[in-house]
Amino acid sequence: MTSPDKTWRKSSYTAPDNNCVELAVSNSQAAIRDSKDPGGGMLNVSTSAWSRFLMQVKLDRCRH
Numbered sequence: 001m002t003s004p005d006k007t008w009r010k011s012s013y014t015a016p017d018n019n020c021v022e023l024a025v026s027n028s029q030a031a032i033r034d035s036k037d038p039g040g041g042m043l044n045v046s047t048s049a050w051s052r053f054l055m056q057v058k059l060d061r062c063r064h
Contacts, residue, residue: 010035025050 006024014020014035022038024031030050033042045053 006031008033008038 006026008022008024010022011020020035022033022035025047028047029044030047031042031044034040
């Protein structure tokens with residue numbers, strides 16, 4: 001996802017100091033970056049990998 005037209009979203013759990021991550025999702029990829037350093041690079045993963053990650057986080061949260 002190197003296109004400049006992606007829409008970045010910040011977590012609704014963002015602290016007042018903006019210390020959070022941002023996410024941009026397309027049909028095939030999800031990109032994650034540091035909200036305090038948006039030009040510092042990003043992590044790109046497939047949307048299926050991102051979905052599996054979210055599902056695992058939700059499952060783990062329900063167990064604790």
